[in-house]
Amino acid sequence: MKEVVNGIYETNKMKVEIRENIVSKTFKKVGNYSKRYTREKTSLQRLSESSLFPKLVSFDDKTNNIKMSRIPGSQPESLSENQIDLLRQMVKSMHDAGVARHAIPIRDLLSSNDKELGMVDFERVTLKRFSFSPIWLIAKKVSNYHLCRLMKEHQSHLLSESEQIFLEKINKIRNTLQKIKHIKSKLKSLFS
Numbered sequence: 194m195k196e197v198v199n200g201i202y203e204t205n206k207m208k209v210e211i212r213e214n215i216v217s218k219t220f221k222k223v224g225n226y227s228k229r230y231t232r233e234k235t236s237l238q239r240l241s242e243s244s245l246f247p248k249l250v251s252f253d254d255k256t257n258n259i260k261m262s263r264i265p266g267s268q269p270e271s272l273s274e275n276q277i278d279l280l281r282q283m284v285k286s287m288h289d290a291g292v293a294r295h296a297i298p299i300r301d302l303l304s305s306n307d308k309e310l311g312m313v314d315f316e317r318v319t320l321k322r323f324s325f326s327p328i329w330l331i332a333k334k335v336s337n338y339h340l341c342r343l344m345k346e347h348q349s350h351l352l353s354e355s356e357q358i359f360l361e362k363i364n365k366i367r368n369t370l371q372k373i374k375h376i377k378s379k380l381k382s383l384f385s
């Protein structure tokens with residue numbers, strides 16, 4: 194995984210410059226950069242009411258650059274009960290604002306102490322167009338699943354009974370899909 198060096202995090206797809214109060218994120222013109230840029234910009238616009246996410250400061254559609262407020266702290270090693278509670282609030286605020294994350298990796302969380310938590314990186318999301326869109330309903334389930342996974346890993350006693358059942362059900366589906374994938378690739382290698 195890439196690291197932040199002297200306030201700069203750079204990959205072949207992205208340049209993130211972390212200054213004292215502002216973070217500048219430029220999407221390099223590779224792959225589906227335009228879609229990822231628009232998703233991140235729209236997510237930040239939709240989440241601007243909440244104090245749990247970075248504030249959108251400015252954007253430039255020509256250079257695919259987004260400037261946002263800096264979330265203090267660094268990647269937490271584990272998540273406290275308080276932080277799990279904040280994470281629940283974040284997922285709820287995102288869904289209320291019409292943003293559903295496809296994953297919640299811990300590298301996209303920041304904290305200065307075990308009472309605080311912030312979240313960054315909104316380029317891999319589904320944006321709600323209308324409430325009963327099947328894609329939107331599935332995307333919400335996916336982000337709830339990732340919330341439950343983090344809860345299970347860090348504070349498993351906070352999972353409600355229905356959340357545990359939901360987590361086990363999705364884990365079973367994922368395992369089955371993985372097995373099918375494995376069998377498919379074995380068959381492919383037999384016939385190639």
Ligand SMILES: Nc1ncnc2c1ncn2[C@@H]1O[C@H](COP(=O)(O)OP(=O)(O)O)[C@@H](O)[C@H]1O
Nearest residue numbers: 202207209216247261262263264300301313314
């Ligand atoms: N608003 C922000 N405040 C503080 N740190 C940030 C912010 N945005 C990004 N970062 C830091 O930069 C890293 C890379 O940014 P991110 O948006 O996750 O890029 P990528 O899409 O390449 O994963 C993050 O993991 C985080 O450490």
Ligand SMILES: [Mg+2]
Nearest residue numbers: 300301313314
């Ligand atoms: Mg990231």
